[in-house]
Amino acid sequence: MKLDLAIRGGTIVTASDMYRADIGIAGGQIVAIANAVSAADQEIDATGLYVMPGGIDSHVHVSQPQGPGIILADDFASATASAAAGGNTCIMPFALQQRGTSLRQSVEDYRRLAEGECHIDTSFHLIISDPTPAVLGQELPALVKDGYTSFKVFMTYDDLVLNDRQLLEVLEVARDEHALVMVHCEGYDTIKFMTERLERAGKTEPYYHAVSRPEAIEREATHRAISHAELIDVPMMVVHVSGREAMEQIRWAQQRGLKVYGETCPQYITLTAEDLKGLNMEGAKYVCSPPPRDTESQASIWDGITQGVFQTFSSDHCPFRYHATDGKLNEKGRTSFRWVPNGIPGVETRLPILFSEGVSKGRITPQKFVELSSTNHAKMYGLYPRKGSIGIGFDADIALWDPFRKETIRQDILHHGSDYTPWEGFEVTGWPVMTIARGTVVMDDGKIVGSKGYGQILSRDISDYAKKR
Ligand code: URP
Ligand code: ZN
Numbered sequence: 001m002k003l004d005l006a007i008r009g010g011t012i013v014t015a016s017d018m019y020r021a022d023i024g025i026a027g028g029q030i031v032a033i034a035n036a037v038s039a040a041d042q043e044i045d046a047t048g049l050y051v052m053p054g055g056i057d058s059h060v061h062v063s064q065p066q067g068p069g070i071i072l073a074d075d076f077a078s079a080t081a082s083a084a085a086g087g088n089t090c091i092m093p094f095a096l097q098q099r100g101t102s103l104r105q106s107v108e109d110y111r112r113l114a115e116g117e118c119h120i121d122t123s124f125h126l127i128i129s130d131p132t133p134a135v136l137g138q139e140l141p142a143l144v145k146d147g148y149t150s151f152k153v154f155m156t157y158d159d160l161v162l163n164d165r166q167l168l169e170v171l172e173v174a175r176d177e178h179a180l181v182m183v184h185c186e187g188y189d190t191i192k193f194m195t196e197r198l199e200r201a202g203k204t205e206p207y208y209h210a211v212s213r214p215e216a217i218e219r220e221a222t223h224r225a226i227s228h229a230e231l232i233d234v235p236m237m238v239v240h241v242s243g244r245e246a247m248e249q250i251r252w253a254q255q256r257g258l259k260v261y262g263e264t265c266p267q268y269i270t271l272t273a274e275d276l277k278g279l280n281m282e283g284a285k286y287v288c289s290p291p292p293r294d295t296e297s298q299a300s301i302w303d304g305i306t307q308g309v310f311q312t313f314s315s316d317h318c319p320f321r322y323h324a325t326d327g328k329l330n331e332k333g334r335t336s337f338r339w340v341p342n343g344i345p346g347v348e349t350r351l352p353i354l355f356s357e358g359v360s361k362g363r364i365t366p367q368k369f370v371e372l373s374s375t376n377h378a379k380m381y382g383l384y385p386r387k388g389s390i391g392i393g394f395d396a397d398i399a400l401w402d403p404f405r406k407e408t409i410r411q412d413i414l415h416h417g418s419d420y421t422p423w424e425g426f427e428v429t430g431w432p433v434m435t436i437a438r439g440t441v442v443m444d445d446g447k448i449v450g451s452k453g454y455g456q457i458l459s460r461d462i463s464d465y466a467k468k469r
């Protein structure tokens with residue numbers, strides 16, 4: 001077979017193996033892996049590089065409404081360009097149902113925003129904020145059949161929180177339809193209580209965001225969500241786990257044989273609540289939920305990673321501009337942390353941070369990096385065996401990594417829509433030098449060379465991980 005592209009001389013890394021071989025690509029798929037593949041129309045020399053499955057980021061927020069006067073800094077074009085620059089070949093953003101609206105309509109609206117805009121493949125999770133009988137009885141089952149096989153629910157945030165009964169009802173539909181539920185585990189009432197007490201005491205700076213939602217609040221909600229999942233007998237993914245307390249709840253559930261999964265993010269291995277203390281509102285740059293904790297929590301997150309408690313490492317990319325009245329420095333945000341929009345940019349820096357802190361510092365193997373950054377995302381959310389590995393018949397979604405390249409993360413080398421990065425000045429070893437999406441080079445040495453509209457909007461299969469025990 002005539003090859004469109006050959007990648008020669010690199011070291012292939014999958015979640016299980018690491019070996020030297022060439023890769024042959026035709027029609028956007030991997031069709032040959034051999035000591036030497038035949039001549040191709042395009043040849044890439046990968047000598048000295050790791051040839052890894054492109055990153056899949058299964059937790060990304062793009063073009064999501066954020067309340068009056070606040071907007072996200074990325075649309076689908078900039079988010080997917082930024083993701084590609086960071087070695088990713090697929091992102092999974094959310095289609096948010098706003099209360100009082102139809103879930104189906106929300107999905108159509110997001111698809112319209114994304115169509116023709118994406119540089120890499122994109123697949124939507126749903127966010128359910130209004131589980132009416134029509135949503136639970138008709139819309140959700142129909143959407144799962146259409147390939148929207150995962151949804152997120154929230155235990156906090158005024159506009160999104162579900163009460164326990166609603167959580168149970170959503171979990172029940174997930175069990176019956178074999179969809180995977182992602183849960184944001186922080187307790188609404190306890191955060192509200194803490195916020196009011198702090199504000200009354202005049203403690204309103206960004207740092208108090210972290211004080212208002214301590215680990216005990218995340219732990220309680222995680223335990224409650226796990227108990228709900230056990231009662232309904234349905235698998236569940238606890239997203240953006242920040243520290244030891246919630247991690248231990250997930251481990252406890254796993255040891256009891258429950259299909260409870262965990263996700264963590266770069267902020268929880270590199271940032272701490274001290275970062276929120278920056279003078280003059282600088283701390284707002286790090287406000288996200290759950291908040292970063294402390295260095296002991298970071299060590300616990302590494303324990304969770306190395307011991308297999310966490311299956312996925314995502315960015316939770318939720319970018320705002322800092323110097324902007326529609327972002328972190330909105331007028332109300334200066335009066336209290338309560339109004340500082342929650343979220344930080346990170347889709348482009350997720351993989352270099354995990355590679356550097358994990359592989360280069362000897363905490364994890366390159367194979368574990370692939371598992372956490374790509375393979376498990378595909379498996380968990382129904383994209384495997386189409387994506388998430390390097391093998392015959394997989395999409396040719398590939399990132400070439402220079403494992404020894406040293407870089408300093410700086411806003412001016414990034415492609416996101418935000419005007420800052422929380423990791424300004426952070427030094428990493430290991431860097432993605434080329435991203436290939438379905439056989440097409442979309443990023444070459446930091447330059448976006450693909451085009452808007454190349455990325456497809458994907459439906460997904462039911463995942464084995466979502467099937468009940
Ligand atoms: O602060 C965060 N994490 N913002 C994004 C929304 C969410 O809860 O994932
Ligand atoms: Zn969340």
Ligand code: ZN
Binds near residue numbers: 059060061316318
């Ligand atoms: Zn999120």
